[in-house]
Amino acid sequence: MPVERAGYTVIMFLVDVSKSMGSTRRVPLPPGPDGEERFAEMTHLQYALQYVKFKIQTMTDQCGVILFGTEGISSPSDGVLYPLLNLPTATLKKLDELEPSDLYGDPIDAIIVGVHTQNTYLGNKKTWTRKVILVTDGEGPMEIEDWEATVQKMNELNVGFTVVGVDFDDEEHTEEDKRPVKRENEEFFHKFCEAGNDSIVGNLDFVLEQISLPDVKTSRSTLMHNVLRIGDTESRTDEAMEILVKTSKCTAVNRPKSFKKFAIRSKSPQEEEDRKAMDVDADEGKNVTYVQLKARSENFVDTSEPKDGEVESETKVEEDEETRLAALEKVEKEQLIRGFKYGTSYVPCPDGQFPKLPTKKGIDLIGFIPEKKFRRDWAMGEIQYIWGNPDNATAQCAISSIAQAIWVTGDGRDPKMGVMSPAFFNNEEENKRVDCLLWAPMPFQDDIRRYTFPSLDKLINKKGEILTEHPYLPTDTQLEAMDEFVDAMDLMEAGPKDEEKNPTEWFDIRDSYNPAFHRLKQAMFHCAVVADLETNPLPPPHPELIKYFNPPKKMVKRAQPIIDKCIEAFNVKLVPKVAKVVRKGAHDHAQDDDDEMLLLDRKPSTSKASQSNSSLEDSATEDEDEEMLLLDKVPPARKPNTLPTPARSLSPSSRRDNGDDSMDVDVDPQRDPHRLIGRTRPLVDFKENLKRGDIVSKSVEDMCAVIEEVVLAPFASRRAEEMMECLKELRKVCLKEDEIDAWNSFLPKLKEKCLKSTPGNEEFWSQLQETGRTLSLISDKEAEKNGGSSDVSESEATKFMD
Amino acid sequence: MAPYDDWNKIDDEEEEELQDNSIWDAKKDVILFAIDCSPSMLQPREVEENEQMVKTCHLYAALNNAMQLQKRKVISGPNDYFGILLFNTTKKSEVSRTQSDMKANTYLFQPIGPLSATSILELIQLLNAAQEDPEELRKEFPPLTDKRVPMGDVFNSCNWVMRDGTIPNPGAARKQFIESAKTTLADLTQAGVMVEPFFIETEEKPFDVDRFYAAVLQDNVFVNDDDDDDESGLKKSISISRIEDLLDQMKFREVPKRALFNIPFELSKGFTFGVKGYGLVTEQKKGEYKYFFDLGHRLEVATVKTSNIDEDRDAEIEKSSIVYGMSVVGSNENDDDDNIAATKIVKTGQRPFYTADEMRSFRTMGLEPGFKLLGFKPRSTLKFEDNVKHSLFLYPDEHTYAGSKRTFSALLKSMAKKKLIALALGVIRRNSTPTIYAILPQEEHGDETAWAESAGFHLIPLPFADDIRSAPVAEGYIGNHWKSFQAPDEVKDAARRWIDKMTIKSYSPDSYPNPALAYHYEQLEAAAFREEYNPDAFEDQSEPNVDMIHKRAGKFLKEWKIALANDDSATYVVPTTGSKRKSVGLSSSKDSRNMYTKFSLKVDELKPFLRSKGQSTSGKKQDLVERVGEWCESRMVS
The missing domain is CATH 3.40.50.410 (von Willebrand factor, type A domain)
Incomplete structure (x- = not known):
């Protein structure tokens, strides 16, 4: 078979519009919003046309549509809907209006007409590919006498023939309940196709499924000429080298086509009146017109004059904003000059760019680096192949001996830094091999951002000591659990088994279709094919598109015990968003993402730190109004999220050593970001949280942690009484809210920390002991009374405090 | 501390790439x-x-x-x-x-x-x-x-x-x-x-x-x-x-650190921690020019407002009522002739186009922002060519999930120890498309004085099958014999010698400012200060140090060139094939013209080449080809 050339194919669609095509069927739709099954009622014809329309949509080739079963298919031209056209959208519109007839047409006639029309159209253009696709339900009677002649003719002309049958039998599915005539016709089509050189019979359901398969067009990119230079090729030629190379794209991001924008056109009053006056029949009013929109850009310029000499003040700014909006004047693009901003000054540049850096096309070698020094994360973009000139043996030979390098390329365009890595293509079967270089863009100085992040391993507390135990540091148990987890989630043998039953690797880039790209493509074709998306929404994505959306099921299932172990070991908790709301109620200076509000609310109490304006004049007075004003002018680069509120605790815990610029703004600087309870007013926080009711466990957990921190911090004696209150409240809550275990595990820990750790807080523990039984462990009896359970006996509880 | 809202303001239609800058612009x-x-x-x-x-x-x-x-x-x-x-x-x-x-x-x-x-x-x-x-x-x-x-x-x-x-x-x-x-x-x-x-x-x-x-x-x-x-x-x-x-x-x-996103990372169901993403490597481009209006005594920058309009009615359409679909052609037959805009008429209650929400669900495949771990693979499976975009950097976020740091840290250590990368599916913003990322562990190192490497994960977006272009050259000439699968040893050894001499420790972007940008900025600065710009004063720091190359490797380069010239390939004639798109084949070799006439170059390719070499570009194609041949001979085998 000759190779198909894109755009050089003529497809004839032969569409059966016989009476039987009008019978309706239920086509399953994607489940509704509540997961209910949904179906669309449509005729066989509508169903079949989806396929035809889809094919017409997706191809760049020319096509014709011939109908059979229409009235009086006496002469060949009668049934022709569109002889041959290269205008898919127009054809589509015609197809939308098709209705089944009251007659039956003969497919064989249609084939003859189709082949003939195609042949007439193409004349003697031998290189064109000819295809005929017959779409029928096979319910009509057929004249099957001289069919061999037809097949012969088609073979002569090299016509590819496909029968797409509505409810035809195939290997997977047989329709039991069908009329004998259909069965006979199907048999006939199979016979017909066997005789044809390039003919097949297919089932409509199957082909419809096939066309939603993502297809990847492997496009070869054009080879571009370039030259690889080593050394000074201008004046020291004997020691320098110039290698002619060709470059082509190795990876290139394929982006979905953009959709057009539409909107419902509202009827203008004039039209409304016209319609009434003319008394158009009711149908007219039932139509809705969608109009395609055009983007329009308009330029506006602020022509208001800045008031000179006036001291910038609060009122000025407000005025400014108003006048600025009002003073915007529309200007035509032709009146504008191009230029660049340089700080607040403008630099006109009528060409839109300054003279470009004069560069010479070519790739200049800078040096070689060891492969292990190549930073993979610096590769900045799409990869290029660099080939020795394929027609030049020397160039190829030279290329194959070069290893890796950094270089600059440019052909009058802006130079790019990149790194080349050798690649070898071996085709053992054909005994072919070619070496080339792969080029990846690398960053210039300007492209690198040197952010530093707090160390994950090295936590230093206030005293400058390195911590070895901290909630931020994984414990040995956690590290072990993670190792197991990582091993369990190994993909190298998680793929499907190959022919020899060997496990294979899961995930292959060559099978990973860009889901959004294909989904949008599917959506695009779908909306061109169906008239109404409400009743006929887009079917779900093809399974191939989402096959890499979840880790392999078997692997996860096997790993589940280890995953559960990890979940327990790491105990990662979502910091509830409600915390923010709680805080708001708790403090008058609640913060919000909205900066203005924040500052209005805010009353700096002790701080000398005040905000000032961009200009010094403004900073003379310090009042809140001014602060507000300031925000209009200078949005702060960073939210002042730590307010100078004096903390009651003088002991910033080591936990706070590692900060983060938070998204969730917190008020209490003594509240850790992931906590609901701050160290400033733990009891208040605790009660507030419990009022909300839904976050008891987290509140209890955080309360325990806070109490421990405060008790073990320096100067804890000042807050001993407060902590005692906290403990009482905590115990009460634990008892009532069935958090008994939490209390019973917390208390011994606290005891141990107080007595055995350094510095500890023996004093606090003895105070606690004095309180006695009421703050001890919760015993089984106590628990029972409150509807809970405990494995601590009464005597144990009493003994614990001694 | 870029709030989520900032990202979401971005127009749905805009390319993802554009979004980064908006964050930088919005902050002072x-x-x-x-x-x-x-x-x-x-x-x-x-x-x-x-x-x-x-x-x-x-x-x-x-x-x-x-x-x-x-x-x-x-x-x-x-x-x-x-x-x-x-x-x-x-x-x-x-x-x-x-x-x-x-x-x-x-x-x-x-x-x-x-x-x-x-x-x-x-x-x-x-x-x-x-x-x-x-x-x-x-x-x-x-x-x-x-x-x-x-x-x-x-x-x-x-x-x-x-x-x-x-x-x-x-x-x-x-x-x-x-x-x-x-x-x-x-x-x-x-x-x-x-x-x-x-x-x-x-x-x-x-x-x-x-x-x-x-x-x-x-x-x-x-x-x-x-x-x-x-x-x-x-x-x-x-x-x-x-x-x-x-x-x-x-x-x-000088560049303030800002997170691009802050999203959950799901290791498995019920095992999720928080991460923040940063862009550490991004191509820095020249600023776009702006339009200014000359008010006589000063220039005022023009604000551009883009709106969607119904051309026939000259009516602006609100963004919320826009629907999306394919263009309609040839449907205007019944309309008045003066209508320009394409229209599609449907029955009331029918909707032939997609809503913005539907469009977003197609883009995101219905996924919310976040990463989902797919599994682990050896570091070596991440190929050089598996790249389409710059990487991002992940750091744990304790503020959204308590315990993120320890989990992140443990994962990092485990992956680094086992020399693994992770694969994860990620949607980094509300409107971005799902992408599969290779996640590369970065351990912290660096001494006290030098710039230390912070610990975290590098996030490398992998290409999809759709993004891979096939290699256009299937077969090349390698050495003495077609069957031998190695470049000839003499040539290889000769190359090795000068390569060794040209080897530098590692690539440090600090020594290579982008010359095109620097050139642009220098001119901009001169224009702003109303100074004359002298382009000759520009120093391109990215140019290779040829003096050093010749000093260190010149001798070996020369030897290599001689080895190349003596190799069979120099006299080997690459056979002609019918189409230059096709790979080089052996069978059709019939003629044995000079190899330099073999370039299937076009005249408009030959001329610029000659021009760039300071050669004459006059004459017929044959003349040009010969001239190119002469030039090449003089350079390659000297």
Whole structure:
């Protein structure tokens, strides 16, 4: 078979519009919003046309549509809907209006007409590919006498023939309940196709499924000429080298086509009146017109004059904003000059760019680096192949001996830094091999951002000591659990088994279709094919598109015990968003993402730190109004999220050593970001949280942690009484809210920390002991009374405090 | 601290790539220089510069640095604000109102405000004057000779002038007032101000940090809780001893760190932690030009407003009522002739187009922002060519999930130990498309002095099957024989020798500023200062050092060339094939013309080639081909 050339194919669609095509069927739709099954009622014809329309949509080739079963298919031209056209959208519109007839047409006639029309159209253009696709339900009677002649003719002309049958039998599915005539016709089509050189019979359901398969067009990119230079090729030629190379794209991001924008056109009053006056029949009013929109850009310029000499003040700014909006004047693009901003000054540049850096096309070698020094994360973009000139043996030979390098390329365009890595293509079967270089863009100085992040391993507390135990540091148990987890989630043998039953690797880039790209493509074709998306929404994505959306099921299932172990070991908790709301109620200076509000609310109490304006004049007075004003002018680069509120605790815990610029703004600087309870007013926080009711466990957990921190911090004696209150409240809550275990595990820990750790807080523990039984462990009896359970006996509880 | 909302404002239709910049644009930084003017700062010093002894002083150098930083900042962060405060000077601020806030003996040289060509020029002029007359700075900013301003007061003054910024603090002074300095500094920090000290020392007079600053600043670091900024940074800045390093050090600090996204990372169901993403490598482009309107006496930038309109009605359509679909063609037959816009008429209640929400669900496949772990693979499975975009950097976020840091840390250690990468499916923003990422562990390392590598994960977006282009060349000539699968040893060895000589330790982007950008900025700066630009003065630092190449490797290159010339390939004739798109085949070799005539080049390819080599481009194609052949011969086998 000759190779198909894109755009050089003529497809004839032969569409059966016989009476039987009008019978309706239920086509399953994607489940509704509540997961209910949904179906669309449509005729066989509508169903079949989806396929035809889809094919017409997706191809760049020319096509014709011939109908059979229409009235009086006496002469060949009668049934022709569109002889041959290269205008898919127009054809589509015609197809939308098709209705089944009251007659039956003969497919064989249609084939003859189709082949003939195609042949007439193409004349003697031998290189064109000819295809005929017959779409029928096979319910009509057929004249099957001289069919061999037809097949012969088609073979002569090299016509590819496909029968797409509505409810035809195939290997997977047989329709039991069908009329004998259909069965006979199907048999006939199979016979017909066997005789044809390039003919097949297919089932409509199957082909419809096939066309939603993502297809990847492997496009070869054009080879571009370039030259690889080593050394000074201008004046020291004997020691320098110039290698002619060709470059082509190795990876290139394929982006979905953009959709057009539409909107419902509202009827203008004039039209409304016209319609009434003319008394158009009711149908007219039932139509809705969608109009395609055009983007329009308009330029506006602020022509208001800045008031000179006036001291910038609060009122000025407000005025400014108003006048600025009002003073915007529309200007035509032709009146504008191009230029660049340089700080607040403008630099006109009528060409839109300054003279470009004069560069010479070519790739200049800078040096070689060891492969292990190549930073993979610096590769900045799409990869290029660099080939020795394929027609030049020397160039190829030279290329194959070069290893890796950094270089600059440019052909009058802006130079790019990149790194080349050798690649070898071996085709053992054909005994072919070619070496080339792969080029990846690398960053210039300007492209690198040197952010530093707090160390994950090295936590230093206030005293400058390195911590070895901290909630931020994984414990040995956690590290072990993670190792197991990582091993369990190994993909190298998680793929499907190959022919020899060997496990294979899961995930292959060559099978990973860009889901959004294909989904949008599917959506695009779908909306061109169906008239109404409400009743006929887009079917779900093809399974191939989402096959890499979840880790392999078997692997996860096997790993589940280890995953559960990890979940327990790491105990990662979502910091509830409600915390923010709680805080708001708790403090008058609640913060919000909205900066203005924040500052209005805010009353700096002790701080000398005040905000000032961009200009010094403004900073003379310090009042809140001014602060507000300031925000209009200078949005702060960073939210002042730590307010100078004096903390009651003088002991910033080591936990706070590692900060983060938070998204969730917190008020209490003594509240850790992931906590609901701050160290400033733990009891208040605790009660507030419990009022909300839904976050008891987290509140209890955080309360325990806070109490421990405060008790073990320096100067804890000042807050001993407060902590005692906290403990009482905590115990009460634990008892009532069935958090008994939490209390019973917390208390011994606290005891141990107080007595055995350094510095500890023996004093606090003895105070606690004095309180006695009421703050001890919760015993089984106590628990029972409150509807809970405990494995601590009464005597144990009493003994614990001694 | 970019709020989510910022990202979501971005138009649905825009490409993802564009989104990064909007974040940078929306935020402002304020930098305030606080510079010591004490007599020791004004002490004239002789410095060797360009093999000449130049008279200078620390204050000059500090101001010069400030100017350099301003020049760069005006380009890298045009929205940022800048100011210069001098202390230990008797110069009084002119505006009396400020006196009450400013402590005595501090002087606000440049009030904080957006940078402009004028303000930078002023500074340049002052510096020029100072170069002419070494006494100029002393005259301009008379030093405070008898005493020193307490650092606490300096910070205090800064406080009045700024909200946020960096205080490079060149000064060789010892202060007693540690407590007050500490307090004020703490306040500053709490208001979101970062203090970056820069200490100047000379060989004779080393700067003893411990005497004062260590105590003050050490605290600062720990108070600096809600800022991500590195605590380890302090030591580095302390270690600065040469003023030349100052600028380099500032380079690292000048770009504020902002997260691009903050989303959950699901390791498995029920096992999720929080991460933040940062862009550490992004192609820096020249700014887009803007349109200006000439108001006669000044230029005013034009605001562009884009709207969607119904052309026939000239009516603007609200964004919320826009639906999306394919274009309609040939459906206007029944409409009036003067209609331009394409229309589609459907029955009431029918909807032929998609809503914006539907479009978004197609883009995101219905996924919410977040990462989902797919599994692990050996590091070696991540190929060089599996790349389409720049990488991102992940760091744990304790604020959304308590326990993120320990989980992240454990995962990182485990992956690094086992030399693994992770694969994860990710949707990084509400409107972005699902992408599969390779996640590369980055362990922390680096010594005390050099720029340390922070721990985290590099996030490398993998290409999809759709993004892979096939190799257009299937077969090449390798060496002596077609069947031998290696380049001939002599040639390879010869190549090895010069390659070894040209091997550098590693690639450091710091030594390679983008020449195209630099060229652009230099012209922009000259235009802003109304200076004539001399393109010859431009130095392209990215050009290979050919002198070094020839010195080190020239001899071996020559040998290699000879080895190549003696190889069979030099005389081997690549057979002609029908189409140049097809790979080189063997079978059709029939003629044996000179290899250089074999280029299937076109005339319009030959001409530019010859032109670039300074050869004549006249004559027929045959002439051109011959000329190219001659040229190549003269170069390749000399």
